[in-house]
Amino acid sequence: MNRQGRLILLVWLAWLAPSLCAQTLLPIHVLADEGPFRDSFIQALDAAAIPPLTRVADPQQAELLIAIGDRQFRRAQKLDKPLLGVYVSRSAVALAQRKRCQCQGIWAGVALHDQLAMLEVMMPLARRVGVIVGPESAWTPGMVQDYQGRLGLTLLPVSSVEVLGDRLRERLADFDALLLPVDGQLFGPDTAKLILLTSYRLRRPVFGPDQAYVQAGSVASLYASGADLVAETLVHLQFFHSSRRLRRSGFVHTPTIAVNEHVANSFDMVFHDIESLRDAMEASP
Amino acid sequence: MVACVQSVQAMEPMMPLADAPAMVLTPARLSQPQSEAPASVTVIDRNLIEASGARELYEVLRLVPGMSAVKVDGNVPTVAYHGTQARDSRRMLVLLDGRSQYQPGLARVNWNDMPVDIRDVERIEVTRGPAAAAYGANAFTAVINIITRDPRDISKHTLAIQGGNNGIRDGYASAAGRTDSGAWRASLSRRADEGYDESFEGREINDAKRIETLNGEWVHELDGQNTLILQAGGSQSRLERQQEAGVQDLGSYQQDPVQQGQRTFASVQWQHTFNQSHQLQVTSYGQYTRDVTDFSVCYRDPLTGQFGPGGGVLFSRELRELYLENDRDVGATFAAAQTDPDFANRYATLQAANAPFCAGSALDIEEERYDLEIQDTLQMGDRVRLVSGLNLRHDRVSSDSYLSGTYDNVSYRAFGNLAVDLLRPLTLNLGGYWERDRISGQHFSPRLGLNWRAAPGHSFRYVFSKALRTPDIYEDQARTNIRARELSPPFAANTEALLGWSPANFFITQTSPGTLKPERIRSWELGYYGQFSGLELDVRYFQEALTDLLSHALNPFEFEPNNEGRVDHQGSEAQLSWRPGVNHLLRLTGAHIHTRVNKKTEGRLAARDSASALWAWQLSDNWGLSSAYYLANDYNDNVFERVDLQVRLRHRVGGTELEWKGVVQHALNKQPVVFQENRYQEDRFWLGLAVRI
Numbered sequence: 022m023n024r025q026g027r028l029i030l031l032v033w034l035a036w037l038a039p040s041l042c043a044q045t046l047l048p049i050h051v052l053a054d055e056g057p058f059r060d061s062f063i064q065a066l067d068a069a070a071i072p073p074l075t076r077v078a079d080p081q082q083a084e085l086l087i088a089i090g091d092r093q094f095r096r097a098q099k100l101d102k103p104l105l106g107v108y109v110s111r112s113a114v115a116l117a118q119r120k121r122c123q124c125q126g127i128w129a130g131v132a133l134h135d136q137l138a139m140l141e142v143m144m145p146l147a148r149r150v151g152v153i154v155g156p157e158s159a160w161t162p163g164m165v166q167d168y169q170g171r172l173g174l175t176l177l178p179v180s181s182v183e184v185l186g187d188r189l190r191e192r193l194a195d196f197d198a199l200l201l202p203v204d205g206q207l208f209g210p211d212t213a214k215l216i217l218l219t220s221y222r223l224r225r226p227v228f229g230p231d232q233a234y235v236q237a238g239s240v241a242s243l244y245a246s247g248a249d250l251v252a253e254t255l256v257h258l259q260f261f262h263s264s265r266r267l268r269r270s271g272f273v274h275t276p277t278i279a280v281n282e283h284v285a286n287s288f289d290m291v292f293h294d295i296e297s298l299r300d301a302m303e304a305s306p
Numbered sequence: 307m308v309a310c311v312q313s314v315q316a317m318e319p320m321m322p323l324a325d326a327p328a329m330v331l332t333p334a335r336l337s338q339p340q341s342e343a344p345a346s347v348t349v350i351d352r353n354l355i356e357a358s359g360a361r362e363l364y365e366v367l368r369l370v371p372g373m374s375a376v377k378v379d380g381n382v383p384t385v386a387y388h389g390t391q392a393r394d395s396r397r398m399l400v401l402l403d404g405r406s407q408y409q410p411g412l413a414r415v416n417w418n419d420m421p422v423d424i425r426d427v428e429r430i431e432v433t434r435g436p437a438a439a440a441y442g443a444n445a446f447t448a449v450i451n452i453i454t455r456d457p458r459d460i461s462k463h464t465l466a467i468q469g470g471n472n473g474i475r476d477g478y479a480s481a482a483g484r485t486d487s488g489a490w491r492a493s494l495s496r497r498a499d500e501g502y503d504e505s506f507e508g509r510e511i512n513d514a515k516r517i518e519t520l521n522g523e524w525v526h527e528l529d530g531q532n533t534l535i536l537q538a539g540g541s542q543s544r545l546e547r548q549q550e551a552g553v554q555d556l557g558s559y560q561q562d563p564v565q566q567g568q569r570t571f572a573s574v575q576w577q578h579t580f581n582q583s584h585q586l587q588v589t590s591y592g593q594y595t596r597d598v599t600d601f602s603v604c605y606r607d608p609l610t611g612q613f614g615p616g617g618g619v620l621f622s623r624e625l626r627e628l629y630l631e632n633d634r635d636v637g638a639t640f641a642a643a644q645t646d647p648d649f650a651n652r653y654a655t656l657q658a659a660n661a662p663f664c665a666g667s668a669l670d671i672e673e674e675r676y677d678l679e680i681q682d683t684l685q686m687g688d689r690v691r692l693v694s695g696l697n698l699r700h701d702r703v704s705s706d707s708y709l710s711g712t713y714d715n716v717s718y719r720a721f722g723n724l725a726v727d728l729l730r731p732l733t734l735n736l737g738g739y740w741e742r743d744r745i746s747g748q749h750f751s752p753r754l755g756l757n758w759r760a761a762p763g764h765s766f767r768y769v770f771s772k773a774l775r776t777p778d779i780y781e782d783q784a785r786t787n788i789r790a791r792e793l794s795p796p797f798a799a800n801t802e803a804l805l806g807w808s809p810a811n812f813f814i815t816q817t818s819p820g821t822l823k824p825e826r827i828r829s830w831e832l833g834y835y836g837q838f839s840g841l842e843l844d845v846r847y848f849q850e851a852l853t854d855l856l857s858h859a860l861n862p863f864e865f866e867p868n869n870e871g872r873v874d875h876q877g878s879e880a881q882l883s884w885r886p887g888v889n890h891l892l893r894l895t896g897a898h899i900h901t902r903v904n905k906k907t908e909g910r911l912a913a914r915d916s917a918s919a920l921w922a923w924q925l926s927d928n929w930g931l932s933s934a935y936y937l938a939n940d941y942n943d944n945v946f947e948r949v950d951l952q953v954r955l956r957h958r959v960g961g962t963e964l965e966w967k968g969v970v971q972h973a974l975n976k977q978p979v980v981f982q983e984n985r986y987q988e989d990r991f992w993l994g995l996a997v998r999i
Binding site: 145146148149172173186187190191193194195218219222223224286287288289290291292293297 | 337338339340341351352353428429456458459460461462762763837838839840841842883885887888889
């Protein structure tokens with residue numbers, strides 16, 4: 022899906038390129054915290070020819086604001102301009118939209134069915150999967166309950182970090198694997214030790230929520246890398262450029278795969294390399 | 307996104323070797339995926355234990371292919387992998403949280419008195435095949451590793467009761483808690499039943515039992531690198547035992563044998579993590595067991611066959627001397643007695659007592675073990691893992707009836723297991739265990755395993771191993787004496803005058819030559835482990851040659867110490883787990899084994915075909931149904947075939963979880979279990995309620 026998606030995107034952009042070059046530049050303004058990611062992101066936008074962009078220093082002169090992260094997204098709403106949030110929580114976008122902001126977002130995290138597709142390939146024995154969802158999670162309880170696939174998903178609502186340990190101790194042994202969405206409150210560095218060591222003791226692998234957890238010891242995760250976010254941002258910008266409307270919020274369509282080979286091997290998972298995994302995911306229904 | 311980047315930087319890998327997730331831990335003492343382990347492994351986790359409906363721990367081992375788990379002697383279970391003799395479970399090592407449950411005095415594993423309740427168990431790993439290369443002598447045919455629940459993973463207190471027919475009365479209470487730097491748990495349990503219920507040869511079988519256990523653990527995380535684990539517990543039991551045929555020939559039981567057992571243990575383990583790839587573990591434990599079987603018998607006069615004072619000659623000094631003079635031949639002893647003047651005088655003296663001769667006796671044994679082990683686990687690069695260690699063990703056995711005293715054995719051991727990824731899909735496991743002790747001298751047990759991951763999720767293995775079982779202290783140092791402890795009047799007051807010595811002992815005594823060699827096994831296997839969609843399969847073909855076996859009887863009445871026994875097994879085994887849907891689990895095991903023996907008793911528990919099937923169905927969030935089928939064809943010419951059914955209901959009342967369950971065990975035939983006296987007249991059933999707060 023990842024490779025195929027990127028290919029389609031590039032073909033589509035290449036096909037549009039001649040006509041777009043003749044069009045007017047789209048003035049944008051980027052709001053982001055200082056740091057290497059901001060610099061890389063801006064550099065990538067500047068290098069992109071499609072759509073034709075011009076980055077302006079004054080947000081009031083921009084036709085579209087791009088805000089990276091929840092904090093900048095909330096700040097940008099006060100400027101009362103069309104706004105695209107990048108790597109923003111679903112709840113932040115939903116809250117802003119309830120306030121009738123002219124905004125959409127590229128949500129932090131990846132789609133539930135993408136993570137599940139990877140889990141199914143790597144754990145063909147798995148049937149019962151627990152999904153922890155909190156108030157700030159990238160996935161809503163409805164998304165989990167609406168899942169219609171082969172796996173049996175059990176929603177584990179967790180309201181706060183304080184109850185996370187008890188919920189894990191009570192339920193983790195009932196599942197073949199645990200799936201975590203991106204959630205800045207529940208699944209930060211402070212809770213990684215609790216979650217991962219509990220999962221190791223009970224021999225229940227954890228998938229998700231992001232690259233950081235994989236590095237810490239979860240088996241694998243699809244995540245929105247910087248390049249994925251840039252590519253998805255360009256799609257949104259192109260849509261806005263051509264229609265002067267914001268594209269609907271969503272996750273990145275072409276997430277990156279991270280696998281902790283040592284953990285995957287320990288659990289005897291079906292994994293050879295990233296490319297083979299990606300191919301198997303593409304081939305899966 | 308910035309926050310995301312920061313979190314990547316902040317989160318350290320949390321997988322020191324001690325915490326590394328692993329499907330199996332037992333075969334080589336290394337955390338390994340099943341596809342790389344140098345053995346066939348069966349894992350039974352808590353979900354499977356609960357689905358089996360088992361009341362007692364030994365019962366769940368029927369889910370292991372090739373494993374015999376039956377109550378052979380009334381209420382005493384025998385659990386044996388590739389079973390041989392019916393009453394012996396001396397050829398397999400059982401670990402409970404790393405502590406050996408193999409008792410050195412009489413080479414046995416006492417499943418009744420194990421100080422743990424089935425509800426305390428998180429998982430059981432069974433290494434099928436010799437594993438002396440990792441655990442030393444007596445990891446002979448297999449290793450069962452019972453791992454209790456980690457207190458850090460328990461969030462509720464539990465109270466459970468269950469009762470059913472045939473005197474089933476069980477209770478269980480457990481508590482758990484957490485501290486700033488750790489967690490603790492403690493449990494207390496009691497279980498009781500009346501054993502087999504069908505009378506045999508017109509009398510009730512004496513095999514009721516009552517067992518209480520206590521088990522506690524405290525985990526204290528000293529800091530990020532050091533963890534301290536303390537465990538303590540014990541058990542006490544009261545087992546009604548069946549009358550011995552040998553004793554029945556001599557007299558009449560006035561009090562049926564009753565075995566009283568006590569066990570205590572304490573262990574401390576320190577885990578130190580140097581870094582992500584280097585870990586040290588120091589474990590020390592002590593355990594004490596005491597078993598006493600009391601019985602009281604009125605003895606017949608061996609010359610007249612009638613009850614009377616003449617029965618006392620069986621405990622007379624003169625008959626003992628004749629027995630020793632006649633090379634411990636009972637027939638020759640009595641033939642010589644007829645013309646022996648001293649014996650005639652003793653017989654005449656006894657007649658003057660003019661009262662039946664009755665005596666209480668006891669078979670007693672106390673065993674102590676102190677064990678210290680240092681284990682170092684090291685990951686060298688991506689491809690090499692090494693676990694090595696040293697062990698010092700002191701066993702002490704005291705017994706008037708078996709040893710006529712106390713015997714100590716100290717063993718020194720060193721071990722190492724190396725796992726090397728030779729080429730990416732090929733893993734080599736090399737292991738060895740060197741040991742030296744007072745009884746058996748010096749030995750080395752090697753193992754070689756080669757695992758080839760042909761494709762992700764599919765692997766083949768070849769394993770070659772050798773192991774030994776050292777003679778137990780009784781086998782090596784037996785000096786039996788059955789003492790007359792509680793004599794009837796007037797024998798109690800005039801023991802020396804009437805019997806010729808005080809204390810008086812039964813005339814038969816056995817002495818071990820002290821020259822027995824260890825039993826040996828040589829084994830190889832070819833195996834396959836694979837994962838498909840929802841399906842896990844493990845199959846193996848194996849050949850095992852067991853030589854130098856101590857196959858002949860070694861009890862106080864019959865004692866033939868020699869190493870002439872030989873058993874050859876060859877066969878195949880399979881285990882399959884299939885999840886056809888989210889709410890169904892089907893688990894099948896089967897074994898087909900050809901066994902050749904040179905002494906018939908070695909084949910009594912060797913079933914040519916055995917199988918188990920377990921189906922668990924989660925009907926809804928609250929209701930669960932499971933059913934199991936077990937087959938062993940045959941044990942001692944008797945086919946064992948049974949189905950179990952369990953219904954469970956879980957629901958919540960406020961913050962409390964309630965679980966109701968009903969279990970029925972139905973034998974599919976009326977054949978006895980191994981021996982003629984072990985028969986069930988009716989189905990077993992019980993109802994249970996567990997409350998978790």
